[in-house]
Amino acid sequence: MAHEFGTRAIHDGQEFDPTTxxxxxxxxxxxxxxxxxxxxxxxxxxxxxxxxxxxDGLQAQLASLEGGRFAFSFASGLAAEDAxxxxxxxxxxxxxxxxxxxxxxxxxxxxxxxxxGIELSVADFSSLDAIAAGLRPSTRVVxxxxxxxxxxxxxxxxxxxxxxxxxxxxxxxxxxxATPFLQNPLALGADVVVHSTTKYLGxxxxxxxxxxxxxxxxLAEKIGFIQFAAGAVSGPMxxxxxxxxxxTLALRMPRHCSNAQALAExxxxxxxxxxxxxxxxxxxxxxxxxSRQMRGFGGMLSITFKSGEAAAKKFAESTKLFQLAESLxxxxxxxxxxxxxxxxxxxxxELEVPTNLVRLSVGLEDPKDLIEDALEALKGLR
Ligand SMILES: Cc1ncc(COP(=O)(O)O)c(C=O)c1O
Numbered sequence: 001m002a003h004e005f006g007t008r009a010i011h012d013g014q015e016f017d018p019t020t021x022x023x024x025x026x027x028x029x030x031x032x033x034x035x036x037x038x039x040x041x042x043x044x045x046x047x048x049x050x051x052x053x054x055x056d057g058l059q060a061q062l063a064s065l066e067g068g069r070f071a072f073s074f075a076s077g078l079a080a081e082d083a084x085x086x087x088x089x090x091x092x093x094x095x096x097x098x099x100x101x102x103x104x105x106x107x108x109x110x111x112x113x114x115x116x117g118i119e120l121s122v123a124d125f126s127s128l129d130a131i132a133a134g135l136r137p138s139t140r141v142v143x144x145x146x147x148x149x150x151x152x153x154x155x156x157x158x159x160x161x162x163x164x165x166x167x168x169x170x171x172x173x174x175x176x177x178a179t180p181f182l183q184n185p186l187a188l189g190a191d192v193v194v195h196s197t198t199k200y201l202g203x204x205x206x207x208x209x210x211x212x213x214x215x216x217x218x219l220a221e222k223i224g225f226i227q228f229a230a231g232a233v234s235g236p237m238x239x240x241x242x243x244x245x246x247x248t249l250a251l252r253m254p255r256h257c258s259n260a261q262a263l264a265e266x267x268x269x270x271x272x273x274x275x276x277x278x279x280x281x282x283x284x285x286x287x288x289x290x291s292r293q294m295r296g297f298g299g300m301l302s303i304t305f306k307s308g309e310a311a312a313k314k315f316a317e318s319t320k321l322f323q324l325a326e327s328l329x330x331x332x333x334x335x336x337x338x339x340x341x342x343x344x345x346x347x348x349x350e351l352e353v354p355t356n357l358v359r360l361s362v363g364l365e366d367p368k369d370l371i372e373d374a375l376e377a378l379k380g381l382r
Contacts, residue, residue, distance in 0.1 A: 005065065005180075005181060005250055006250035006251075008061075008064045008065060009061070009065060009246055009247055009248075009249050009250055010247045012060055012061050012064035012065075013056070013057040013058065013059070013060025013061040013063075013064065013243070014057055014061065014243065014247075025053070025054070025057055026053075026054075027054055027236055027237065027240045028048075028052050028053045028054045028236050029236055029237065030048060030052070030236075031047070031048045032046075032047050032048065033045040033046055033047070033048075048233075048236070049228060049231045049233055050228050052233075052236050052239070054236040054239045054240050054243075055073055055233065055234055055236065055239040057239070057243055058073050058234070058239040058240075058242055058243045058246075059071040059072060059073050059211075061243055061246055062195075062197075062201075062211050062213055062246075063213055065180040065181075065246070065249075066175070066180045066184060066185075066186055066193050066213040067180075067184050067186050067187055068186050068193065068213035068214050068215055069214070069215045069217070069220070070213070070214055070215070070217070070220035070223075070224070071211055071212070071213045072211065072212045072213075072220075072223050072224060072227050073197070073209060073210070073211045073233070073234040073239060073242070074209065074210040074211065074212070074227065074232050074233065074234055075208065075209065075210070075232045075233060075234055075235070075238070076196070076198065076208045076209065076210050076232075077104075077176065077194065077195060077196025077197070077198060077199075077208075077209070077210035078104055078105070078108060078196075078210065079210050079232035080194050080195070080196075080210030080211055080212045081105060081108060081174075081194055081210065081212075082108060082232070083212065083223050083226040083227055083230065083232065084172065084192060084194060084212045084223060085108070085109065085113065085118075085141065086226055086230075087219055087222035087223045087225075087226055088140060088141055088170060088192075088219065088222075089113070089118055089140055089141060091116060091117030091118065092117055092119075092138060093118055093119070093138055093139075093140040093141070094118075094119040094120070094121070094136045094138040094139045094140065095109050095113075095118060095119070095120050095121075095139070095140070095141045095142075095143060096121055096122070096123060096131070096134045096135060096136075096139050096141070096142050096143070096169075097109065097120060097121070097122050097123075097142075097143040098122065098123070098124075098125035098143065098144055098145055098146075098148055098153075098155065099122040099123060099124050099125070099350055099351055100145070100148045100149065100150070100151040100153060100351060100353075101143060101145045101148065101149065101174065101351070102145065102149045102174065102176075102196075102342070102343075103338075103342060103343035103344070103345045103346040103351065103353075104342075104345065105143065105145075105174065106120075106122070106345070106346050106349065106351050107345040107346070110349070119136075119138065121134055121136075122134075122350050122351060124153075125144060125146075125148070125153065125155040125160070126153045126154065126155060126285065126286065128156065128159055128160075128163070131160060131163055132163055135163065135164075135167045135169070136167075137167070139164075139167050139168075139169045140168070140169050140170065141169055141170055141172055142160060142163070142164040142167075142169050142170070142171045142172065143172050143174070144157065144160055144171060144172065144173045144174070144185075144190070145173070145174040145176075145177070146173065146177075146178070146183075146293075147177045147178065147279055147286070147290070147297075147298055147300065148177075149176075149177060149300075149342075149359075150300075150302045150336075150338045150342070150343065150353060150357060150359040151277060151302065151353075151357075152277040152278060152279060152284070152286075152300065152301065152302055153285075153286060154279050154284075154285075154286025154287075154289045154290045154293070155286075156289055156293070157171070157173055157183075157185050157188040157189065157190055157293060158188045158189045158293075160190075161188065161189035161190050161191070162189065164191075165189075170191040170192060170219075171185075171189070171190045171191050171192075172190065172191065172192045172193075172194060173185035173190045173192070173193050173194070174193075174194050174195070174196075175193045175194070175195055176194075176195050176196045176199050176200070176329070177199075177200075177298055177300050177328075178294055178298055179200045179201065179249060179253060179298075179329075180193075180249075181249050181250055181253040181295070181296075182253060182257075182294045182295050182296045182297075182298060183293060183294045183295070186213070186214070186215060188293065191214060191215075191216060191219075192212060192213070192214040192216075192219070193211075193212070193213045193214070194210065194211065194212050194213075195210060195211040195213075196209075196210055197209035197210055197211050197242050198210070198327065198329075199327065199328050199329030199330075200249065200252070200253070200256070200299070200328075200329035201242060201245060201246050201249065201329075202241060202242045202245040202246075202329075202330075203245035203246075203248065203249065203252055203329060203330060203331065204241075204245055204330055204331055205327060205329075205330035205331075205332065206241060207238050207241040207242055207245075208238065209234050209238055209239070209242045210234075252331070252364060253296060253298075253299070254296065255364050256298065256299025256329075256362060256363070256364065257280070257296040257297055257298060257299060258367070259299065259362045259363070259364065259365070259367045259370060260278060260280065260297065260298065260299045260300065260301050260360075260362040261278070261280045261297065262367040262370075262371065263301065263360070263362055263367065263370055263371055263374060264276050264278035264280060264281055264301050265281070266371045266374070266375070267303060267374060267378075268281065270375075270378055271306075271382065272305055272306060272307070272311060272315075272378050272381035272382055273303050273304070273305060273306065273378070274303075274304040274305060274306045274356065275303070275304045276301065276302075276303050277301060277302040277303070277304070278297065278301040278302075279294075279297045279298070280297030280298075299328075299329070299361060299362045299363070300328060300359065300360070300361055300362070301359075301360050301362065302357055302358065302359045302360070303315075303357070303358050303360070304354060304356045304357045304358075305356045305357075305358070305381070306356075306382070307356075307381070307382055308355065308356045309339075309355040309356055311356070311381045311382070312337060312355065312356045312357060312358045313337060314381060315335075315358055315377050315378060315381060316335050316336070316337045316358050318376075318377035319335050319373050319374060319376075319377040320373055320376075320377075321333055321365060321369060321370060321373040322334060322335035322360060322370070322373060322374065322377075323335065324336070324337075326341050326342050327361070328359075328361035329361060330361070330363060331363050331364045332363045332364075332365070333360065333361060333362055333363035333365060333370055333373075334360070334361040334363070335358060335359070335360055335361075336358070336359045336360075336361070337358055337359075338353040338357060338358075338359050339352075339353045339354070339355045339357065342359070360374075
């Protein structure tokens with residue numbers, strides 16, 4: 001019988017060490033493996049770029065949590081995205097992307113793949129009509145991020161997967177914001193899930209990593225080959241830290257969600273704030289869809305300021321518990337000014353982020369302290 005999420009997060013890919021009984025599988029800090037005779041491997045391992053038991057443990061854990069047959073872990077989220085895109089695309093192909101994906105994802109395709117003959121266009125993915133209009137006969141990848149970064153838009157994964165499939169394209173979902181605890185894109189019809197495991201999966205802001213999870217064997221073979229042949233693998237220490245983080249994901253996510261909900265509700269109606277973008281708020285345009293598609297609304301929220309850029313920057317530089325830094329998904333709360341930080345690379349493009357917007361990664365501190373910190377930073381702002 002399949003176990004529940006919280007059990008799988010702790011046990012899948014994490015069997016105790018049969019040699020010593022160590023309850024935590026060893027961290028295999030080794031670059032190579034001694035062979036019994038030429039080509040006769042002892043445990044199936046040859047050289048650590050091709051495979052390492054610590055990385056395999058993480059990949060098994062990730063496959064289990066996303067409900068996919070295959071998972072590959074990489075040195076960063078962008079390395080994972082790169083391996084997937086190189087496996088799925090050839091010159092002349094077109095990628096359709098949501099118009100508010102993570103800036104680095106857009107940069108990867110726009111600045112690197114463009115010179116290899118890949119076409120890119122963007123559309124507002126909260127409108128199915130806009131997506132349908134954006135598809136071309138040459139579209140091979142439809143790239144979704146939901147909730148999106150940093151506008152917190154919600155996209156209908158099942159509907160997009162259908163549209164993509166009718167066009168002969170694959171639907172890729174960046175599930176970094178939601179995590180597999182809150183949303184399983186493969187079960188909703190998507191073909192591939194990608195993660196920056198740097199965020200909620202690692203969960204403690206101490207390691208970079210990325211992952212690709214999927215069911216299709218042919219595409220998986222290509223990704224596995226690129227992982228081996230191009231070599232942007234996660235090192236054993238990174239894989240081990242990520243695995244350790246994932247074991248508590250089922251405990252952390254409910255608290256991220258309840259803290260973000262409490263903060264969002266406390267900020268609504270403040271005279272300096274134009275809008276609070278959080279799908280857990282009933283008047284959020286994606287609230288109903290998120291309620292169906294997700295099992296919680298996540299720990300990320302954005303706010304926009306009535307009086308514009310100066311107020312947004314002042315707020316971002318005034319909070320104390322919310323520390324000013326890029327990234328998200330750790331136990332500690334962070335504040336980010338996307339226009340000049342995480343999304344600086346998309347300034348001047350169709351993905352440009354409003355300059356009056358601040359993004360908050362709501363951590364696991366006491367919600368009372370987080371609300372007080374935000375309200376204090378809002379004092380004097382109009
Ligand atoms: C939603 C999302 N996807 C992908 C990435 C890229 O991941 P990494 O920074 O691990 O390369 C990020 C990084 O911020 C992200 O926020």
